[in-house]
Amino acid sequence: MLKNSAESSLSAKAFGKINLTLEVTARRTDGFHEINSIIQTISLSDEVTVGHDSDLSLEQSGYVLEPESDLALRAATLLRTHAEISEGAMIKVRKKLPLSSGLGGGSSDAATVLAILSSLWGLTLNKADISSLAGSLGSDVPFFLKGGTAYVQGRGEIVRAMTRIPKTWFVLCVPEVTIPCKTATMYSLLEDSDFTSGGLSRKIEARVNGGGDFPEEFLFNAFDRVAITKYRAVASAFNAMHAVGVKEPHLAGSGPTVYGIVNSQESARAMQLLLQLKYGLDAYVAESVFDGPASI
Secondary structure (H helix, E strand, O other), X not given: OOEEEXXXXXXXXXXXXXXXXXXXXXXXXXXXXXXXXXXXXXXXXXXXXXXXXXXXXXXEEEOOOOHHHOHHHHHHHHHHHHHOOOOEEEEEEEEOOOOOOOOOHHHXXXXXXXXXXXXXXXXXXXXXXXXXXXXXXXXXXXXXXXXXXXXXXXXXXXXXXXXXXXXXXXXXXXXXXXXXXXXXXXXXXXXXHHOXXXXXXXXXXXXXXXXXXXOHHHOEEOOHHHHHHHOHHHHHHHHHHHHHOOOOOEEOOOOOOEEEEEOOHHHHHHHHHHHHHOOOOEEEEEEEOOOOOOOO
């Protein structure tokens, strides 16, 4: 939701996400993969503020990326070119979501910038146009335009809103592992046995849209096996999650963040402390949220 942070600027939270399911169903001829995924925004977030300026610029705090690598500035440049305008903007991003973690921080920042600038610049883009721009920035960006609970297909550009899941608490931990060219690397490690039909995602969509729950045994991520087998730190994080009481830990996106569903905020906080103090992991507590950056 957009908020006036000053007379000439707008701000919004750029929420992170977890994948309740992430099924890879096929390899595509364009180098991407077909997925079926149920994605949910969570309360962990970056903060984005955008104000009028004579040129486009980016100011970061917290976790910092090189400006040319930051999707937020790329989103602004792309939108300005598409709209054929000369206006500028000062973009300030306070990064709190861990970088390259599977939580979608960069994609969420980009979607939030698209939403804020569309409002700040008074643009009247239709949904198809803004979704196309979002998809050209990254596979997760179209989802983040709306957030909430959604069924995602294709390489991520096909987003179908779902009925909200009940309020859900999550505990997350981020193992210390660096995976160069992470997404491409993780997809390259998939074997034929890791591909599925998308049936679990369709089952959850049908259950949730019909007012039902999403049993933990339905949760799935095609990259779980790859990450556990290939990266010792990820395997240790899965073991730690089991040890603190998480029944069904899974990766968020292509990792390396590992998350689990927890019964209550109190239980999540207790697990977080154990993960931090006993296992030395970077751990977080989050809840499901349903606000996107704007109603586009």
